[in-house]
Amino acid sequence: MAAQTSEPAVHPESTHPGPIMGLMAGYWQVKILLAAVEHDVFTALSGRSATSAELAADLGLVPRGANDLLVGLRHLGLLESADGGFANSAVADAFLVRGRPAYLGGYLRFCDQELNPAWDGLATALRTGQPQNHAAVEGNPYDTLYRDADATDGFLDSMDLLTTPIGLAMSRFDWSRYKSFVDVGGARGNFAHQVVSANPHLTGAVFDLPPLEPAFTRHMAGLGGVAPSITFHGGDFFTDRLPEADVLVFGHVLHNWGVEDRVRLLKNAYDSLRPGGAVFVYDPMAGGEQPSMHGVLAGLAMLVWSRGGHEYSVQELHGWLAQAGFRPETAEVADLHDDVLVVGHKDR
Known part of the structure; x- marks a missing residue:
């Protein structure tokens, strides 16, 4: 009797692993937020804009990593482009600046x-x-x-x-x-x-x-x-x-x-x-x-x-x-x- 072989599953063209990979990316996005809060990025940008190089120098961060971090935060809607640099979005300014009444950093x-x-x-x-x-x-x-x-x-x-x-x-x-x-x-x-x-x-x-x-x-x-x-x-x-x-x-x-x-x-x-x-x-x-x-x-x-x-x-x-x-x-x-x-x- 011939051995049976498992055939690869046939999926409709519209089926792809994107939703699954998106879930894992969601975890990484959370880590971006938590790292930014730990380094007080939003407090450092309160009331001003700054380039990634300027912020890296102010906070003691690796310049290449700082730029990716800030761009990622912009993609998440927490930062905006301003004057050739980055500035807090409205939601970040309200909830992620240390000392503000609605600061969520403790949670x-x-x-x-x-x-x-x-x-x-x-x-x-x-x-x-x-x-x-x-x-x-x-x-x-x-x-x-x-x-x-x-x-x-x-x-x-x-x-x-x-x-x-x-x-x-x-x-x-x-x-x-x-x-x-x-x-x-x-x-x-x-x-x-x-x-x-x-x-x-x-x-x-x-x-x-x-x-x-x-x-x-x-x-x-x-x-x-x-x-x-x-x-x-x-x-x-x-x-x-x-x-x-x-x-x-x-x-x-x-x-x-x-x-x-x-x-x-x-x-x-x-x-x-x-x-x-x-x-x-x-x-x-x-x-x-x-x-x-x-x-x-x-x-x-x-x-x-x-x-x-x-x-x-x-x-x-x-x-x-x-x-x-x-x-x-x-x-x-x-x-x-x-x-x-x-x-x-x-x-x-």
Whole structure:
């Protein structure tokens, strides 16, 4: 019997490997952005234009590499040609110049130094189910980040920028039946400040890891206004009792943990809430059998970064809330963007 030979697949003329190669090129483009942020290219170009030779001299870069870097950034829409050299585009000028209120460098640094190395272990995480972030294996995945004050401030600057629209939307929610709330995992209090500013009858508080208290104090001092009425409570929400309040808020918290930990947190919340109080949970809730690409990326990020975290659906959260003793309700909140708010009522 003649040996069978495998014939090369015949593809339509319109089929080519470009989309696959484009995905790999996308990774390289990200590295261009991160290298530019590390060398502070956009800050160096703030308010001026410069040639690649001038910028290489200013920043101590190799001239040939600097020119390719700048041309690449121009192709990405982050730089523009100006006066024979390069200048920041509008988006780079708004978000990538150090010292600007909307600077995203802290978040990009977090991605580069903390999150992306965990993504490098995605293939291993898919096989083992274990996080590739060593801090998560040993305890809390944010422990290493919060040991560096500069990294903490930069990361929190970016988080406040990205989550400000959520705080604004939640500040317009009907808080009239409540007198106090605690933002669990509320970092340096940006959300709490937004809500109390719009609802001055409320007393606000933040519960988060003790190393964040100095960042909270600095941030509140800079905001002024209602800031003095917002307090910080340091602790670990797995081992310490949560402060008593009418409302406990879990924003972008539950998806960081496994199901058992989520139920444990919700039971802890139930025990700390006053009768008639409620727990507010907002997350993308992008789980389910057919999540969006945003949900897929968020879910895989949790796989490599956290200890059991993953995206979940509204229906799953309703079940966990009921298990903890709450009466769950999905709330309608305008302008919450990619997030969903679910309220768990403690009726007695």
